[in-house]
Amino acid sequence: MIERIGETIVINGEFLNREEIEMMPKLADYLMEREKAKNVVIYGIKDDHLYLLSKCKQAEMARRIERKFSKVGESRKVGDLILTKVHLGIVATVEDRFKKIRYVEEIITETIENGASKRKFGSRLNEIKRLIVV
Helix, strand or coil: CEEEECCEEEEEEEECCHHHHHHHHHHHHHHHHHHCCCEEEEEEEECCEEEEEEEECCHHHHHHHHHHHHCCCEEEEECCEEEEEEECHHHHHCCCHHHHHHHHHHHHHHHHCCHHHHCCCCCHHHHHHHHHHC
């Protein structure tokens, strides 16, 4: 699914394979150039992990994404790309594939729309973290 939220193009790749993960940087470059977007976020699930790639021209968006996901997973900045891998924890045990991707989608959308930084205890990511820690 491809969606535009303000200046950001968001691609939900749903369930990815290794080749699709490796193509994410090229796709981000292509979309930024073709669609004249300021930010591109591509994400999906492989095995028990969320893979997220973001390419941001807006520094605030890059900081927001890096701040959110570096706390719960491996996040690394390479040039203007932020590469993130987050273990899904208890969400990985959800049998319904639709529900699993929906949880992840809510976290990404909340982060992009900036609601996540304002709403600490009600965010879906914090709910999931509490389930994992308990």
